[in-house]
Amino acid sequence: MTLRSPRVRIIGHGNHLRLRTLGDWEAHPIEALRECCRAETALEKAMWQTVNTAREASHSWTEIGDALGVTKQTAWQRFSGGLRHPITGEEIDREGEPEA
Numbered sequence: 001m002t003l004r005s006p007r008v009r010i011i012g013h014g015n016h017l018r019l020r021t022l023g024d025w026e027a028h029p030i031e032a033l034r035e036c037c038r039a040e041t042a043l044e045k046a047m048w049q050t051v052n053t054a055r056e057a058s059h060s061w062t063e064i065g066d067a068l069g070v071t072k073q074t075a076w077q078r079f080s081g082g083l084r085h086p087i088t089g090e091e092i093d094r095e096g097e098p099e100a
Helices: 029-056 061-068 072-079
Strands: 007-011 018-022
Touching: 007 029, 029 061, 029 072, 061 072
Parallel strands: none
Antiparallel strands: 007 018
């Protein structure tokens, strides 16, 4: 039996959004961690791009904070500077791949 590499898929929408794991996570825990990290980086980029779009559309930091479930100050502190990797803190190119 061939064991598949761990993969993450996001399915559904709204209150039914779920994370589905595929492959053998127990046999390949390090690869599973890498997959989680890649997914987290992709979601972080999507949030940065969406916050940027909201700001360009003249939405306030209060509106953005409300959408994220945080205060306007917390939203501003998180998204007003450079995009950083959520685990390593390294700067990430907003358009391309994370810097090595």
